[in-house]
Amino acid sequence: MPELPEVESIRRRLSRHILGKPILSVETELPRIVRQGELSQMVGLSITSIDRQGKYLVFKTNSLLILYAHLRMTGTFLYFDNAEDRVKDHICARWEFADGELLYRDVRTLGGLWVSVDGVPPWKALGLDPLDKKLTWKEFAGLLSHKKSPIKAVLLDQSVIAGVGNIYACEALFAAQINPRRPADEISEKSYRKLFKELKCILWSAIEASGTTFRDFRLSDGREGGFQNFLKVYGKAGATCPRCAQPIEKVVVAQRSAYFCPNCQK
DNA sequence: CCATTTGTTTTTAC
């Protein structure tokens, strides 16, 4: 499930391979995933930069055209040199360069691509990036602490903080020892300070490890990320808590599964 | 066929 670290890992790898190369041809194998415009509009252009906004990827080109992408559950971008073997199944779109090929692969096909020529992004509201160097813990606390919803629901709200998904919300709350069901307005400043620190630490560590491979996620070269080996609670219902050895529980918070230690997280 | 998985948008409720 691509969240901020997985999307960032993809962004970094693609940036090393496709910038400035003319797009010779484009094939749309699953038109349904192109939510706006046509990929064929990109033929002849080259990508000048790749940015990330929350979990969206933003491909700017040497024209006004911008390609936006959201990977949802199982989407990923793959890049292969001409000589390399590559996966053949579940490919939704391909961009051909002189020396290689960019692929969008999506097993469950819930992701989306938007071709925009007016500069209007596909998202309605996106909050701040938790890794924004200018963001302070007090600002972070200010954004969350007036909400009455469970803290986990607020962390997942992309209009508040952009990029955190289920895995890293669970892991950050465990590290900060906060119960995912606790209302956001009942959390102390001290706890918010710890949550902000732990969230950033986990996200940076996950980027360092090239993300988490859980079920379908693969890196841009088809290999797995490494952060799943560092997960403490996500997907570990029934396992013993690494902090207190009590069992990890799985509950539903805001229509999402939440994994936590009832003994450590208050 | 159903449960499960996800983030976002839409709808409903307060």
Add this chain to the structure above:
DNA sequence: TGTAAAAACAAATG
């Protein structure tokens, strides 16, 4: 009017 909770939605997998 605004916020919050719930439902809808996309589609494939086991």
